[in-house]
Amino acid sequence: MAIIKRNIWALFVLVLLGGAAVLSVSLAARWQTILSDEQAYQAARAELVGQAVESLLRTQELVLDVIGRELLRREEGLLDASRQIPLLDSILEVDPILRGFGLARPDGQLVRVSTNLDLDRLPNLLTHPATRQSFLQALDSPAMVVGRTYYVEAMDAWAIPIRKALRTETDEVKAVMTAGLRLGSGATVFDQVLHDGDSDGVILYRENDGYVQFMSREGVGPEQYSQVFRPESVRQQDRRLLEEQLGIPVEEVKARGRAVVLSTQRQGQSFVTAAQFIGRYGLWAISETSMAPLYRQFGAYLSGYLLVFVVLATVLFWLFRIIDGAERYRRAELLHLSRHDELTGLRNRPGLLDRLDELMAQGTAFSLVVVNIDNFKGINDRFGQESGDEVLAAFGRRLRSLVAKTDDLARLGSDEFAVLTPSAEPSAVEHACRDLARELAETFQAGRLRLQLTASIGVAIYPGHADSPNKLIRSAHVALYEAKQSRNAVCVYRQDMDLEYLRRLQVEQRLRYGLAAGALHMVYQPQVDAEGTPVGLEALVRWHDEELGDVAPSEFVEVAEKSGLMVPLGDWVLETSMREYSELRRALGAALGLAINISVIQFRQPDFVARVMATLARYGVAPQELVLEITETLFMSSFAQVVEKLTQLRAEGIRISMDDFGTGYSSLSLLRKLPIDELKIDKSFVDNILDDEKAHNMIESIVAIATSHHMELVAEGVEQKGQAETLVRLGCRRFQGYYFGRPMSMAEFRERLLQPDGCDH
Numbered sequence: 001m002a003i004i005k006r007n008i009w010a011l012f013v014l015v016l017l018g019g020a021a022v023l024s025v026s027l028a029a030r031w032q033t034i035l036s037d038e039q040a041y042q043a044a045r046a047e048l049v050g051q052a053v054e055s056l057l058r059t060q061e062l063v064l065d066v067i068g069r070e071l072l073r074r075e076e077g078l079l080d081a082s083r084q085i086p087l088l089d090s091i092l093e094v095d096p097i098l099r100g101f102g103l104a105r106p107d108g109q110l111v112r113v114s115t116n117l118d119l120d121r122l123p124n125l126l127t128h129p130a131t132r133q134s135f136l137q138a139l140d141s142p143a144m145v146v147g148r149t150y151y152v153e154a155m156d157a158w159a160i161p162i163r164k165a166l167r168t169e170t171d172e173v174k175a176v177m178t179a180g181l182r183l184g185s186g187a188t189v190f191d192q193v194l195h196d197g198d199s200d201g202v203i204l205y206r207e208n209d210g211y212v213q214f215m216s217r218e219g220v221g222p223e224q225y226s227q228v229f230r231p232e233s234v235r236q237q238d239r240r241l242l243e244e245q246l247g248i249p250v251e252e253v254k255a256r257g258r259a260v261v262l263s264t265q266r267q268g269q270s271f272v273t274a275a276q277f278i279g280r281y282g283l284w285a286i287s288e289t290s291m292a293p294l295y296r297q298f299g300a301y302l303s304g305y306l307l308v309f310v311v312l313a314t315v316l317f318w319l320f321r322i323i324d325g326a327e328r329y330r331r332a333e334l335l336h337l338s339r340h341d342e343l344t345g346l347r348n349r350p351g352l353l354d355r356l357d358e359l360m361a362q363g364t365a366f367s368l369v370v371v372n373i374d375n376f377k378g379i380n381d382r383f384g385q386e387s388g389d390e391v392l393a394a395f396g397r398r399l400r401s402l403v404a405k406t407d408d409l410a411r412l413g414s415d416e417f418a419v420l421t422p423s424a425e426p427s428a429v430e431h432a433c434r435d436l437a438r439e440l441a442e443t444f445q446a447g448r449l450r451l452q453l454t455a456s457i458g459v460a461i462y463p464g465h466a467d468s469p470n471k472l473i474r475s476a477h478v479a480l481y482e483a484k485q486s487r488n489a490v491c492v493y494r495q496d497m498d499l500e501y502l503r504r505l506q507v508e509q510r511l512r513y514g515l516a517a518g519a520l521h522m523v524y525q526p527q528v529d530a531e532g533t534p535v536g537l538e539a540l541v542r543w544h545d546e547e548l549g550d551v552a553p554s555e556f557v558e559v560a561e562k563s564g565l566m567v568p569l570g571d572w573v574l575e576t577s578m579r580e581y582s583e584l585r586r587a588l589g590a591a592l593g594l595a596i597n598i599s600v601i602q603f604r605q606p607d608f609v610a611r612v613m614a615t616l617a618r619y620g621v622a623p624q625e626l627v628l629e630i631t632e633t634l635f636m637s638s639f640a641q642v643v644e645k646l647t648q649l650r651a652e653g654i655r656i657s658m659d660d661f662g663t664g665y666s667s668l669s670l671l672r673k674l675p676i677d678e679l680k681i682d683k684s685f686v687d688n689i690l691d692d693e694k695a696h697n698m699i700e701s702i703v704a705i706a707t708s709h710h711m712e713l714v715a716e717g718v719e720q721k722g723q724a725e726t727l728v729r730l731g732c733r734r735f736q737g738y739y740f741g742r743p744m745s746m747a748e749f750r751e752r753l754l755q756p757d758g759c760d761h
């Protein structure tokens, strides 16, 4: 079926050829029927004429026999001149077909004639050229002889002479009876119109001399046909033709007593000819017709058939056209569907690739702008898939309304769109994209939801940034990735982004593998008091990869956050550090306090609190011993929810520490509202505390805030004695840094703790 659909016109041609074949076969059959009907007709006519002529002549021969016997019996001195014989006249009355009757001596001289004839005007039958042949024959033959049709002046009429010799018992010819078969009496086969139209005719001709005895043809009478004869050469040809066509000798045909049919040619015309031989009288009855009327008849059929065929073919053609049209439409629709996104009606990825191919073939420069909605996953999680779809559709419409009408739009992935714009100058495109990002960030309505979404945009320009559609999309993605990383809404591709991108991809792939293969481990960095006595420890994750070597947590944690690996990684950290800490605690016999870094992604897990509590319970660690380190980025979204979760954690007794404090955006006024137990002064301030007044002042302020809000304070990254002393002077009571101890394995940590002086300085 599929093949037929694809080759609908091939099928049409096939049907047409089939139709033409059927037409040819039926036309051939029709022609055959016409021809064989005609042949049968001609044969029947030849036979009929033959039979009619033969029976006529036989009857006449019978009459002559009877008269002859009578004359021989009755008449003495039969041939005495000028003696009337009344019998001769009475014969004419009895047999109206006969016109005149006479008796001739064997020397050809007529001696007795019926009274309607004038003996003096009659020729000598042996010497007259028209009668000589048949007269001689009659002398020779025991049967009746038919002579050539000729005009008998004495009778003033056309007649066919018949002669029969009167023989004595000793077979001696006494006389020859001669009579004329009257033409025009209306009583014999010779007076009937046997032909049918111009091209048709019946002929009776003599075999021995080729003279035509009788002819029924349009406009031809005895005057004409009595002069016609077929010379010996032509008759030979006839015989050859007959033998060739029938494959049997002429003699056999003659003996057969039935008509034979031939096709003959004459004067450039073809004929169907039937021939029947009347053996007793040596006559051929020929019935023939020209092929022309047959051709005409066939022509009429042909045109009728052709008309039907053409009409059917036309109807079929239109039918196929309709089917083909529908099929084309369906295919176009399928193609459209396969190249467009159902949800937004925009092009999909293959659709975009098609368009990119087109544009690249034209060779003009253009930009591919990839727009990715920030944190779209949150919308699906929070409002459900259906609402998410509504938002995407609405976002698609918004994008359509914001870009130029001539720009092509596509949806590349779940929350990713693409714009193809003819602008190809990097700074101009970047500028336009910034406007776009700003406009997209405005509140909009999607179904029942009123939303404010931001989007990140990556731009790649053809031909500058890639030479193929896939490479161009990839370059735009690299730029988009960069935009997401740098939290800078718009990024135009640069070559150096590739390396970073590749590195991240590699880190992501290896981390996925590493997590499963147990390639990660935890180290712990001590936190000490002003006397240098360990009061806690911070758990820090480490990863050594076979291919990449040591990868810094700052790098792979970020990759994990962006690739969905953060939750399993965070769980693993929580689990491992809690287990190792519980072992340390058992060995020490005292609680020390464990700080664990928590990623935003981890924190956002709906069951985060429950998970932490379950882990604590599993290892028998009191919530009061646990510090969770969070960063300010956590407050960038859903502030109220974060505060609520923090409050829950604190209610359980877990303490919250604000890591890297001072680097983020949290205003000091905001800090007041936050349920925080501890601030960790970022290493960057500690680094500069000795020679940068600003850093010094900043630390002073942080100390003041911590004191006023009753928060613990930890100074991070203390590397020198001087730094530690200054921090102590400023009022800091807890420290962490290489000066006091580097991150180390739990075993190492335990060993050092069990020594009397556990710190480096």
Ligand code: C2E
Residues within 6 Å of the ligand: 525, 539, 540, 541, 552, 553, 554, 557, 573, 596, 597, 598, 599, 629, 659, 660, 683, 716, 717, 718, 719, 736, 737, 738, 739, 743
């Ligand atoms: P952080 O939480 O601020 O951790 C402190 C970082 O400073 C650690 O780097 C630590 O090795 C380093 N450090 C401590 N004292 C000194 C010092 O005196 N001098 C210098 N130069 N560095 C010092 P690390 O382990 O490379 O971790 C970097 C960041 O990676 C961490 O910053 C934290 O944000 C993240 N991180 C590490 N482990 C984890 C983890 O298990 N979970 C999560 N979510 N994040 C982690």
Ligand code: MG
Residues within 6 Å of the ligand: 538, 597, 629, 659
């Ligand atoms: Mg930390």
Ligand code: MG
Residues within 6 Å of the ligand: 659, 660, 680, 682, 683, 716
């Ligand atoms: Mg820190």
